[in-house]
Amino acid sequence: MGRAPCCEKGKEGVKKGPWTPEEDLMLVSYIQEHGPNNWRTVPSNTGLMRCSKSCRLRWTNYLRPGIKRGSFTEQEEKLIIHLQALLGNRWAAIASYLPERTDNDIKNYWNTHLKKKLAKAQDGTERITSNNNHRSLSKGQWERRLQTDIHTAKQALREALSLDEQKPLPDGDLIDSHFFKTGHASSSGTTNNVVYASSTENISKLLQGWMKNSPNKLRAGRSDSGSSQGSVRCESISSHDECKPLSWLENWLFEDSTAGQEEMPNLDGFQLPLDDPTEFF
DNA sequence: AAGATCACCAACCGCTCGAGC
DNA sequence: TGCTCGAGCGGTTGGTGATCT
Secondary structure (H helix, E strand, O other), X not given: OXXXXXXXXXXXXXXXXXXXXXXXXXXXXXXXXXXXXOHHXXXXXXXXXXXXXXXXXXXXXXXXOOOEEOOOOHHXXXXXXXXXXXXXXXXXXXXXXOOOOOHHHHHHHHHHHHHXXXXXXXXXXXXXXXXXXXXXXXXXXXXXXXXXXXXXXXXXXXXXXXXXXOOOOOOHHHHHHHHHHHOOHHHHOOOOOOEEOOOOHHHHHHHHHHHHHOHHHHHHHHHXXXXXXXXXXXXXXXXXXXXXXXXXXXXXXXXXXXXXXXXXXXXXXXXXXXXXXXXXX
C-alpha cells in the first residue's frame, strides 16, 4: 500500500503554525457555503496557504460549532477516566461520548491532568498492596482482577451518568437539535464557565447563520470526529440510521444494574458493545 | 529582575483504513 | 487484484504563558 506523501509536504508556501482569525474566517466562510467535506479542495478554493489536513484539523478541533472549551467538569472527568479504562486510548471513540469535546482536547486533558491524577492515586494504592504482591499474578488472579476492573469501571460510569441525570448527556440527535435550537451550546449549560471556540464575533455570527440554514451539514461534519470506530459500533448495535452511543451505553449500564450488584460479572456473558471485545485489552 | 523549569494545548506527523479506479 | 490517495486517528512536538528559584 503506497502511502501518499503528506499533503503538500515540501511544497513551498504552505503555511504552518497558529491560525490567524482571518484564516479562521476564511475557512468558516467556505465551510458555511460548502459544508465540511472534500478537504482536499479547501485550500485551493479558499485561498488558504494551508494543507488540507491542517484545515480539517482546525475545523474539527477548534472551529466546528458546539465545541466546548475551558475546564472539564467532574462528570466529564469521571466519564473520560472510565471510558479510557474501557476503550483504551481511542480518543475519537471516547470523544463520541462527550460531544462537546474534541478527541484532541480529551487526549490533551488525559495526558496533562488525568494521567498524573491516576498515577498518584495508583501510587497510593500500590504502596498499600505492594507488600502482598511480590509475585506476578496468576492467570486466574489476573482474570479476576480484570473482571473487577470492568465492574468498577461500569459502576463508576453509571454513577457519572446518573450524576448528570437532570441534564442527560446528549445523544447523537440531541446534540444536533440542542445545538441548532439554541444556536449556542452554552445556553443550556448549568455547569462551569465555558468558552466556545470561534470566539471571534464574525466567526460565531457566520456559524449561527449557517447552523440555522443547514443542520445536515453539521451532522456530516460531526461524523468526522465522531470517529469511524464509533459509527461502526453503532451499526453493530442498532439497525437504525440514527447513532445514539449514549443510549446503548445507558442501556448497557442499566441492564447490568438489574443484575445482582454484588455479583461479579461473568466475562463470558459480558456483552461488550464492540465487534471484537478483545480489542479492549 | 531574570533565567530556568513546568504546564498546557494547538498543531503537526506519520500510520492505517477504505473507497475508487 | 493491486495501487493510489483522501480521510481519520493517535502520538508527539513546539510555542507560550505561568510559576519557581
